[in-house]
Amino acid sequence: MVTVTPLEAELLELAGSVPDPELPVLTLRELGVLRAVRLRDAGTAEVELTPTYTGCPAVEAMALDIERVLHEHGIREVTVRTVLSPAWTTDDITEEGRRKLREFGIAPPRTRHEHGPVTVALGPTRTAVSGPDRTTGPSAPELEPVRCPHCGSADTELLSRFSSTACKALRRCLACREPFDHFKEL
Amino acid sequence: MTTPDTTAPETTAPDMTTAPADTTTVPAAAALALGDDALVLSHRLGEWAGHAPVLEEEVALANIALDLLGQARVLLSMAGDEDDLAYLREERAFRNLQLVEQPNGDFAHTIARQLYFSTYQHLLYDRLAAGDGPFAGLAAKAVKEVAYHRDHAEQWTLRLGDGTEISRERMRRACEALWRFTGEMFQPVDGVDVDWAGMEAAWLESVGQVLRRVTLSVPEGPRTGAWSAGAGRQGLHTEPFGRMLAEMQHLHRSHPGASW
Numbered sequence: 001m002v003t004v005t006p007l008e009a010e011l012l013e014l015a016g017s018v019p020d021p022e023l024p025v026l027t028l029r030e031l032g033v034l035r036a037v038r039l040r041d042a043g044t045a046e047v048e049l050t051p052t053y054t055g056c057p058a059v060e061a062m063a064l065d066i067e068r069v070l071h072e073h074g075i076r077e078v079t080v081r082t083v084l085s086p087a088w089t090t091d092d093i094t095e096e097g098r099r100k101l102r103e104f105g106i107a108p109p110r111t112r113h114e115h116g117p118v119t120v121a122l123g124p125t126r127t128a129v130s131g132p133d134r135t136t137g138p139s140a141p142e143l144e145p146v147r148c149p150h151c152g153s154a155d156t157e158l159l160s161r162f163s164s165t166a167c168k169a170l171r172r173c174l175a176c177r178e179p180f181d182h183f184k185e186l
Numbered sequence: 187m188t189t190p191d192t193t194a195p196e197t198t199a200p201d202m203t204t205a206p207a208d209t210t211t212v213p214a215a216a217a218l219a220l221g222d223d224a225l226v227l228s229h230r231l232g233e234w235a236g237h238a239p240v241l242e243e244e245v246a247l248a249n250i251a252l253d254l255l256g257q258a259r260v261l262l263s264m265a266g267d268e269d270d271l272a273y274l275r276e277e278r279a280f281r282n283l284q285l286v287e288q289p290n291g292d293f294a295h296t297i298a299r300q301l302y303f304s305t306y307q308h309l310l311y312d313r314l315a316a317g318d319g320p321f322a323g324l325a326a327k328a329v330k331e332v333a334y335h336r337d338h339a340e341q342w343t344l345r346l347g348d349g350t351e352i353s354r355e356r357m358r359r360a361c362e363a364l365w366r367f368t369g370e371m372f373q374p375v376d377g378v379d380v381d382w383a384g385m386e387a388a389w390l391e392s393v394g395q396v397l398r399r400v401t402l403s404v405p406e407g408p409r410t411g412a413w414s415a416g417a418g419r420q421g422l423h424t425e426p427f428g429r430m431l432a433e434m435q436h437l438h439r440s441h442p443g444a445s446w
Contacts, residue, residue, distance in 0.1 A: 054327055055256020084260065085323035087330070160242035161338055162249040166331075170242070186330050 005039065012037040014069055015047055021061040022165055025104045028062060032092025035083055043076040050088045052186070053166045090186050102149045107156075107171065107182040110143045146182050148173035156180075212320045213377025214265040215281070219419055220310075220321070220378070221261030222282035225272055226427075227303060228254035229434050230290060239293055246338060247296075253331040260324050273438035277421075277428050284418040285367035287427040291360065294346055294353070298360035300339035305392050306371045306385075308332045313380040321378070340396050347400030354402070361397065362405045369409030370416025 004012070015037055016029030028034045028049075035048035047066055051059045063080035070078045090109035093101075098108035145154040153175035161184075163170040168181040231251035238244035262268040285303055290296045311332055314325035346357040372386040394404045408414045415424070437444060 051256070051327075053253060053256060053331055054260055054324070055252040055254070057252070084327050087323070087327040089330075160246060161334060161341075162242070162246035164245070166249045166252055170245075184334070 008037050008039055011039070011045060011070060011073070011075070014073055015066045018062065018065045018069055021058045021065070023101070023104070023106070025100045026093075026097050028066075030094045030097030030100065032094065032097070033062070033088060034066075037070075043074075045070055045075045045078050047078065047080045048083050049080055050083050052088055054084070055166065088186075090183060093183075101183060105149050105180055106168070107146050107149045107180060109183045109185045110146070143185070146171060148176060148178065149180055150178045151176040212264045216321075216375050216377030217261045217264035218271070219281040219375050221258050221265060221271075222280050223286050223303075223307070224254040224261060225258035226280070226282040226430070227286040227299075228252075228258060229430060230286065230288075230299075231296075233290055234296070243293075250300075250335050250338065253328070253335065257324065257328050257331075261321075264320070269438070273435045277423055277431055279421060280418070280423065280427075280431075281421065282418050282423075283367070283370050284416050284424050284427075285364065285370065287418070287423060287430060288364060288367065289426045289430075291363075292356055294356040294360040295363065297339055297342045297346065298357070298364050300335065301343050301361075301393065301396065302364060302368050302371075304332055304335040304339050305389055306368075308336045309385050309388050309392075310378075310380065313385065314378070317379065319379055343396050343402075344400050347397070347402045354400075357400075358402055361402065362407065365405035365407050366409065366414045367416055369414050370418060373416075373419060375419065 012034065013029075016027055016034050018028050020026045020028060020031050023031070031052070033050050033052060035050055037048075038046045040046060047063075047070070049059065049062060049066070059082060063082075066080055067078040091111055093109065101108040146156050147154050148156050151173060153173055155174040156171050157174060158169060159172050159179065160170040162168075163181050167183055167186070169184050170179060171182050172179045228251045231247045231254070234247045235244065238247055258272075259268050262271045265271060283303075285299060288295075288299060290299075308329065311325040311329035314321045315329050316322075343357060343361075346353040348354070368389075371389070372382050374382045390404075397404050
């Protein structure tokens with residue numbers, strides 16, 4: 001394990017405080033995409049960032065924001081490297097991050113404790129949740145139902161596996177009838 | 187049915203004038219093959235923007251295209267400069283499967299292409315992710331994205347196959363039409379260390395299971411041999427591909443270095 005200097009820890013904290021460009025309620029730290037900040041020398045830092053999805057277009061905006069924040073704190077040269085491995089999963093979103101997502105009207109991803117093969121459920125395209133949840137795409141059947149972030153009901157249905165961004169699915173609450181985004185488990 | 191097609195042109199080393207390969211650890215030819223699959227299919231799916239049958243599909247197909255584009259960027263960067271490779275290569279230098287370059291056709295054709303390809307890609311990435319080769323990192327990341335693509339295609343195959351008489355007939359026709367392009371997926375790619383025959387068996391099992399569920403029969407046409415198609419990995423492409431490339435590369439070639 002590489003030791004982290006107090007200054008590096010401080011810079012990691014700073015970079016981690018940058019808001020996500022697409023979900024500004026979350027910081028990069030809460031999203032869990034910031035892997036490390038290393039100082040090469042007093043004025044040069046290398047930042048490791050991991051994308052949520054390989055094609056996530058927000059990565060470039062994140063990198064620019066991190067560079068700006070670190071420049072403002074006296075680091076002349078900042079290099080942001082994208083690392084793929086180990087792959088980011090929605091389990092990397094912090095508890096605080098999940099709470100903020102819910103308050104923002106987005107159902108947070110459910111947590112998984114096993115990382116086995118992904119099961120693909122076969123079923124009709126649009127169904128309400130009843131019995132095992134087979135409506136969230138390739139998610140493990142032992143997951144709890146997706147709850148409406150507005151009223152808390154577990155009675156929700158999938159409208160579309162894909163939504164405004166690659167990381168979300170579109171669902172509707174059958175209790176309060178509100179549509180909402182669900183941060184898909186990855 | 188798992189015998190490699192012996193009539194196909196022999197796989198040659200990648201064209202070094204168009205695919206700079208300077209690294210010792212990454213098999214550039216393999217990165218190019220997998221990267222071109224993702225790039226070309228991404229472009230095809232992007233053609234649906236503004237034309238999809240419903241808004242949800244507009245969004246879904248664009249999201250799937252975006253995932254594939256992200257994978258293509260990583261893979262092509264392993265083989266050289268991503269922009270040069272995407273925008274400045276001639277048709278014969280592309281190493282993608284002929285399946286992914288096939289025109290969108292009607293919605294059922296797009297779904298059949300998605301079913302065949304995403305099942306293949308999911309099985310492939312799953313195996314690559316389990317290994318420790320140069321593609322393991324990307325594969326571990328992308329396999330979860332592709333699981334959603336596969337699910338999307340399977341759900342639509344079931345829905346169309348089990349829908350109206352017209353939707354069912356179109357789904358059947360699309361599955362038949364693209365069948366002859368599916369044998370090429372299992373021609374081993376140099377530098378991709380997986381059990382190709384085992385993967386093909388798993389693919390046939392999975393696709394067959396989806397089709398049988400809605401009592402669509404598994405197409406009977408040839409997948410390998412004289413009457414099948416597929417030499418994309420050797421740089422031979424079907425006629426519509428040239429026109430697709432012209433559209434994809436036009437802006438960059440007319441305005442080199444243009445950016446948003």
